[in-house]
Amino acid sequence: MKFQRKRVDLGHGAAEYLEGGAGPRLLFLHGASGVRITSAVETLARARRIYLPIAPGFDGTEDLDRVVGMADLANHIATFIASTIRGPADVAGHSFGGWIACWLAAQRPDLVCRLILQCPAGLNPRTDEALEGDPATFLSRAFAHPEKRRPETKTPEMIAANRARAARYSGAVRYDASLVSRLDAITCPTLILYGRKDGVVPPETPLILEKHIPRAKIVYIDDAAHNIEVDQPEIYVDLLYQFLD
Template identity: 40%
Template sequence: MFERKTAELGAGRLDYYVGGKAKSDSEGSPHLPVVMLHGAIGHLETEAHRLLAAGRRLYMPITPGHDGTAHLPGIDSMETLAALIAEFAGAELGGRCDLIGFSFGGWQACWVAVNHPEIVELLVLAGSAGFRPGGKGGMPGSQRELLRQLYAYPDKLPENTRTPEMMQANLENIFHYDLREPLDQPLVDRLGEIQALTLILHGTLEKIIPIETCRILSQAIPRHYLVYLYDAAHVLYADQPERFASVVADFLDRGVGFIVNQDLNSAAE
């Protein structure tokens, strides 16, 4: 369903996956394209992605250095990654988009929204990294414990074709972007600048990202909804793909008219 392509950007080649077809809104205009930024584990195509792509054109860039891709010269921080994504949106999408960031990708997405507000219409932050005060949460050192905290339902995962070495390289790649601090205070100080209406998602079984992250984001971002996704661990879109896709699609479709469906066992602030 998703095709792998390459964008030629100023810093070099950026690989990405793309698929889906945008439906039209109530006025007959096509929905904006959606850019979804992956977490530290790398690109993971799940049922949630396919469900979202049923009504949207979905673009999924691969962070340079992840999944066997090369690093790009000068792209070595969250702010330069954000600039790369903004350039990608301009080159491949024609500019404005809805932006979804998961975990490490949520961290990137916040920097995109702060530094490049002109490209972000709606923002979704799912289990966002970068906002762990006092070092709370984080990834455990044990591979077995890490998998247990990533997924509540590993049986729902698609087949993983990556080698253990590639998986480990993905996790280590975040250090290339100087992400050693659990709390990005310079970014926290600028969250109030985010203009986009934002949906904050947090799994009720989450252990890697502490609940304090939700408080930091919800207290700082001016216009937001906070939704707890029932029975989901860190990779909430893999644990509960139908619920994730339903809530996100409804938010992207309705924007300021978004109302959480309580039948989804979610809660909004």
């Protein structure tokens, strides 16, 4: 499945994104490493029109003066949905992208039909816990099956720059109390996916989301860590098809 890289003017600045597939619209919000086209995304593109917006400053894109925090990122994505997709869409977010997706659904519930949160970041109550650490340690925490990853196409410098931008947007906050206070504004059906071997996002996170989002449901995935769609792509795709259909 081929994805085209496109660019659109949103008024407050430009947005770059990848688009591919055919069918009902599904928007993916990427993690802190930047956009990834996984085998699961390619499979979903056989039955969905996939949009993958690149957050400003990620993957070599330009920063935008008016987009400085997580709520700003959500507003940026809301403008993208309204102007490019031209209507509400199903939204899936992974990790850092799941954090943005929560803000989006809380601020603009009219633009989100259904919400899928794969190991979302930003709701870690363990504020005294050590961060990811060196790349090898992070890899072991992020993947139950690192051998399933596709060959890396980003340079180490780009990955480091992407992660630095994610930290800048979040202000290095690990527990977003402001977001928690607004989670009950998320009115759409919400699927929370959590890998039982996740070493990045703690198990308290999905419970916080389920408690505060009125129509949320948690599904735990065995033999999967932080990147469920890589560790267990078939299960991930099946769950999304069931939820979206």
